[in-house]
Amino acid sequence: MKKEFTLQLSPEEAYDPVIFQEVVRKKAGLPANSSEAIARQVKRSIDARGRNVKVNIQAELFIKETPPALLDHQPGYKNVSKEDAIVIVGAGPAGIFAALRAIELGVKPILIERGKDVRSRRRDLAAINKDQIVNPDSNYCFGEGGAGTYSDGKLYTRSKKRGDIRRIMEILVAHGATEEILVDAHPHIGTNKLPKLVEDLRESIRQFGGEVLFDTRVEDFILEGDEMKGVVTQHGDKITGKGVILATGHSARDIFHLLHKSRIAIEAKPFALGVRVEHSQKLIDSIQYHCGLDRGPYLPASAYSLVHQTEFKNKQRGVFSFCMCPGGFIVPAATSPGELVVNGMSPSRRDSKFANSGIVVSVELEDLPEYQKFGPLAAMEFQADVEKRAWQAGGETQVAPAQRMVDFVEKKVSASLLDTSYQPGLHSVEMREVLPDFISQRLAMAFKAFGNKMKGYYTNESQLIGLESRTSSPIRIPRDRESFEHIQIKRLYPCGEGAGYAGGIVSAAMDGERCAERLIESYIHISR
Template identity: 60%
Template sequence: MHRTVDILVSPQEASSDELIKKVLEKKLSTKDFKWKLLKRSIDARGENPKFRLRCEITDEGQFQKQFQTQFEYQDVSRSEPVVVIGSGPAGLFASLRLIELGYKPIVLERGKDVKLRRKDLSKLHTQHIVNPDSNYCFGEGGAGTYSDGKLYTRSKKRGDLERIMGILVHHGAKEDILVDAHPHIGTNKLPKIVAKMRQSILDAGGEVHFNTKVTDFIIDNQSMKGVVTEAGDKIEGKAVILATGHSARDIFELLVKRDIFVEPKPFALGVRVEHPQRLIDDIQYSCGSDRGRYLPAAPYSIVHQVRDKGVYSFCMCPGGQIVPSATAPGEVVVNGMSTSTRSSRYANSGIVVSVEWKDIKGFHSAGPLAYLRFQQHLEKKACEWGGGDQTAPAQRLQDFVNNTLSDSLNDCSYIPGIQSAPLHESIPKFVRARLQDGFRAFGKKMKGYLTNEAQILAVESRTSSPVRIPRKDDTCEHPQISGLFPSGEGAGYAGGIVSAAMDGERVAEGIEKVLTS
């Protein structure tokens, strides 16, 4: 007998295999079976939230559903090299897939390894010192390493989602991510997983070089042959994967300088809002001020249409904190992260609106870099609004909606500090008006959301790449420069850890198509 069974259980029952088994026994009217959890999600409708579980039931020896969590990587030390620029999810997963396909990845990372990177993050928090090559965006693992580690995506058609999860489990992630509807790893767990992925590359004969910034390309007759580093080293390969992330502005500048075709790409921009987690718990779970020990910190996802343009939550971090994500001195950028336990007393989320070509007329002269220039402009302005360092400009939420300067601010998880600022006057009108309408609508959808117990910090601007690097659909190769393979968020083809990982694998497979054709 093999079958799947859906059950609805209390949070306490969901916390124990023994209690889940008892619920299944009652539903099936027998104790003679084995069971395996396939999917877990929270149903927060009504006054008493439940967990919805999908289980596989069998009375035979083996389950039909098997998750692959073990992978073997062959020795590629003497194989043809492929240069991989960037060690974020796209670069790491591309490298591991290249090894499986028989190629030697040479990974070049401008930043430091995860351990040394922490020291620069500490200086960013406490001394407001921005290291342009080692920060929340640059360094081993990319922007995803020090984040909430959310692993859900809407891009499931682009790759094998279960395979990505299995590779993460192989490198140390908990098996919970294989069954949770909204899995996450946490900023305290991701660094170790990323380091193990690096070790897999090294053990297979690949190379990983930190503090190695690419400053030029080696191009011969419209064919990419390799790269030149800041130290003057030339590194050649059979192909070059460009997986530098959405904040590698110098790479975008280099592409334009070398007359390599890129195009402007709309992105989203706004603020990061922070509420007390207890307030979000009460809104989502109807639990008063205490959700209890068995329910996780409540997340939310919300969207509202304002004049045919969406205002929506982005990268929501329950039980998290707001962090400084600038990549250069003189700019302020905010983002969110949380640990695996999501135990902070704060909940934060980006609330953003899309920026389109008609919105940035003053920047059209920058051509393919127009959105990037607009992004830079606002980040520099945010730095001015906050006082000139990494202090973030802030305003209580209801004050912002009511166009009122906040006389005082709430406690905040943002360690560099916050400064009251009239964001209702400073943020561009087309963004501000939509944000205000959006917050009013959110307050109606989630009673208690629109409150001065919450506040907004500016500016949330690194939601996605402001540039797209074109590529062919079948091989992912650049249409103008052969041997160049754009990948991940920075190229405009992903939005998060999982979609970037899947895209990295797709690009590696595209390289094999080209090199074996």
């Protein structure tokens, strides 16, 4: 027999597995130590609005029966080595899940990745952090698993219109993720656990007949009239298939240039740009959990989400937190020499003493009149120029320009900077010399407003570390709303974050699946 409960528990009751079992059994009128009843959590979220933090739980209790498996989805992979092939460019979540879905549908994926496999990437990440050497093909953005692999692995998404979130989560669990991601309201895997998971996803692709090619950068397209037949690599190799899914991520500027040069339609797209703000995690915990400087052994490192509407020169723009990393680290995310970009990541335990978040300003195309000469590349060229300015301000290395928060608002260069998780180091500057005026003015307004919403957030015991500029793609590759095919080129399927149709691991994975389905429906199964 199964009983269902909606509970509001203390952190100890929710997170201590023994105490949780006892609480649910008592709720059902059973002895706390009953061996015939097993409880499990189905959904869990933290409610920190009151003085005492509570955890909202949806639970199931199984009495005299074994709980069924949490996983409903069991992929039906089959060997596709001899089947028709499709080409997938980019082995981030969109590309990987497109490949797995193709296998389910009986089609062979050829997955091309410009960077290295997930383990080999580590040497290039170490080179950025320690020696400040940026490999343009292997870095925090490029390589197996994409940008999310070494930047936290957050799985929360509001996007439900292009796929089944639960299905994506279950595939991740089937490949090694903990079942906790099926339970937590804001799940994440952690950058320390993602590499093994990514390896297992890749091995599923190879095991069932798909190909995965690393160190393979696309340098040209194979076009016959208005049809995409394949791609040409940096080695001159031609890779062809029934269609091409382009899932290159938001930082593949060479691909955007190639599309433009090839007269394949692309569009400039609004995005967001700002800084990454770092506080001590204890300070954020004390604000969010009302707990002083010790949140106790049960509560996880606390996160925050902030947004404020600003007006500058009669234009309204939002300023908001982005990719908040509790108990995390700030990392160098440049993809080419001569630029400086930062991002955030957290290990699975989220046990760093630092909390960081992007605080970014919405950038609309009308904010960039001097860049309109670049046409569809306007927002990307603006983004690149600010990244170059940040690199120059830091000393033309991966040392990041930085400033304490109150000093920034009051227009003072910080006499000293705080300890930081950013390994290449910080250089004290006036961040207004790095950021465009319409960005810095709005950030200054927002920091004061955030201090009113989160008492203690606005403090000189926090610092701005720049530049957070890769929030989303500054380019959209237009596609048909129903078929997902490019509006101009047949058999080309723009996909994921880089094409402007996703905003994170799960939404990109769902978009990858849908692109694979549409391509196969149109050009393989129907023709058989």
